[in-house]
Amino acid sequence: MLSQSCIYLCLLLSGFFGILVSGEFYSSIEKMEILGEMEETLVEATRSYLVQQQQQLQLLSSFVDHIRREHASASEMHEQNEEYLEQPLQAFRLIKRLVLDWKDLNHLLAMNELKANYRNTLDEMAKEVEVLPNLEELQGAIKGLVRLQSVYNLTASDLADGNLNGKKTDSALNWRDCFEIGVQLYEMAEYKRALEWLVLADKLLDEVQGDDTLKMATEVYEYLALTYIELGEKDTAQETLTKLLTWNSARPTQNIQAHLDHRMPKCPIKKEDSEYFSDYVRLCQGKRLPEIKTNQSSPRCYLDSNRHAYFKLSPLKVEQVNLDPDINIYYGVLNDNQIKSILRLSDELDSFRSTHRKYVISDMRISQQVWLNYSSPIMRTYRQLVGAISGFNMTNVEIMQLANYGIGGHYEPHIDYMGSPLPPYYAKRGDRISTSMIYLSDVQQGGYTVFPTQNVFVKPVKGSMILWYNQLRSLNPDHRTLHAGCAVIEGIKRIGNIWIHSSYQEFRRPCTLNSEE
Structure with a gap:
């Protein structure tokens, strides 16, 4: 049975959580940090409430124990033919208690100042x-989490043990965590993945000792049976139910049996995300594709001091990742202090969920973003650097898109050019002729940029910029620039994208007689 203080606490918290509306946190690690800070405040406020409540309860308990001793003493005196209340001091104390002490006690309980203070703390947090x-x-x-499983070939046990792609972490999931993941995957019709997590929850539950183990196992087996039904495994579902019925013949279990007798499985057939998905997954793991012929016969690293006057004294560090189409990495474009300045600008803006083509929000792209214009000194400097490195006219450059990737944050294989017909916004500016992506953070694990058709993967290196052309010299789209941002396993991935448009580039990147060059 819950204590009165616990009931108060539950009511207070339920009221607090009922006040607030939903935001989106999982798509941005930076926004997740807000939740961490909020939970710290909740923990401290709740701890303080419980400590004070405990002190109050100890005071009440002490008072009641004192009264019991008084009455016990009175009973002993009565047995010895002495009247307790015939003593004037005892009579005074009884009257005093009834006039003052109990009145103060009732006032303390009715007022419940601790509850009011706690409520005020929660209200302030809500604001x-x-x-x-x-x-x-x-x-x-x-x-x-499931995306990490798919891309990096991780089992549910790997994640539950905190084994992230070969790196052991201190984090671990208990049976209840695994069960909740399985339940939610079932609700999302991800039945195969749900089964994996529910089986793991059952396995971990075997290690739990306690009186409620059977009740907890009943919950797991009910969802296991439902999942087997949806997967079309009726025999296994029946075995699970038979075992369950020996523990619990309650109505929910009987309903599942009726469900099994009349249910046709509706397990959806999952389509591949794209024809390049398996190649994308392999490259995300840092493995090249031996069956794909690439144009990396003689890529090289070199110092370039002739590209622009900017680099006369400090040559540009260039790595040719791919030769046709050209994909180059430029190292040390921005230093740590410059990156901090850019990130401070982004912190002043409200981030929002990134979209994919025509402003569609989907699981294809999981990140938060802001747009930074070039009004600040650091952004003007960076725009000039992009112009010096690319050689393009910067008249028709888009403002920079800064993206931050959350839990399993990624961007599936896609292209950056818009194609024909161009949206009205691009009509005079032309399509995106190039992409300049700056890495604003290192990433502990995952988060590679990959080009599935070119057998290329690039590890994020803070301060480096990767540049490629989205159009051929003829301004026809270059389909070979299909690329993706792999799911982040651990760490924070921040990137800045600048897209330059094709207008005013006639003399910077002139077309040739070969329309496919």
Whole structure:
């Protein structure tokens, strides 16, 4: 049975969580940090409330124990033919208690100042935070974990043990965590993945000792049976139910049996995300594709001091990643202090969920972003650097898109050019002739930029910029520039994209007689 203080606490917290509306946190590690800070405040406020509540309860308990001793003493005196209340001091104390002490006690309980203070703390938090994650957020985070499983060939046991792509972490999941992941995957119709997590939850539950183990196992087996039904494994579902019915013949279990008797499986057939998906996954793991012929016969690293006057005293560090199409990395474009200046600018803006083509929000792209214009000194400097490195006219350059990737954050294989017909915004400016992507952070694991058709993967290196052309010299789209941002396993991935348009580039990158060059 819950204590009165626990009931108060539950009511207070439920009221607090009911006040707030949902935001989106899982798509940005920076926004996740807000939740971490908020939980720290909640923990401290709740700890303080419970300590004070405990002190109050100890005071009440001490008072009641004192009264019991008084009455016990009175009973002993009565047995010895002495009347307790015939003593004037005892009579005074009884009257004093009934007139003052019990009145003060009742006033303390009725007023419940601790509850009011705690409520005020939660209200102040609500004003500051304004948003809290909801079920959609939880499912988004779980999708991120499943994405890591798919891309990096991780099992549910790997993740539950904190084994992230060969790197052991201190994090670990218990049976309840695994069960909740399985339940949510079931609700999202991801039945194969749900089964994997539910089986793991059952395995971990075997290691748990306690009186409620059977009740907890019943929950797991009910969802296991439902999942087997959806996967079309009726015999296994029946075995699971038979075992479950020996423990619990309650109505929910009987309903599952009826469900099994009449249910036709509806397990969806999952399509491949794209024809390049398997290549994309392999490259994300840092493995080249031996079956794909690439144009990397003689890529090289060199120092370039002739490209622009900027680089006369400090040559540009160039790595040719691919020769046709050209994909180059330029190292040390921005230093740490310059990156900090850019990130400070982004912190002043409200980030929002990144979209994919025609402003569509989908699981194809999981990140948050802001747009930075060139009004500040650091952004003007960076724009000039991009112009000096690319050789392009910067008249028709888009403002920089700064993206931050969250749990399993990624961007599936896509192209940056718009293609024909161009949206109205691009009509006079032309299509995106090139992409300049600057890495604004290192990434502990994952987060590679890959080009599936070119057998190329690039590890993020803070301060380096990768540049490629989205159009041929004829301004026809270059389909070979299909690229992707791999899921982040650990760490924060921040990038800045600058797209230069084709107008005013006639003399900077002139066309040739070969329309495919």
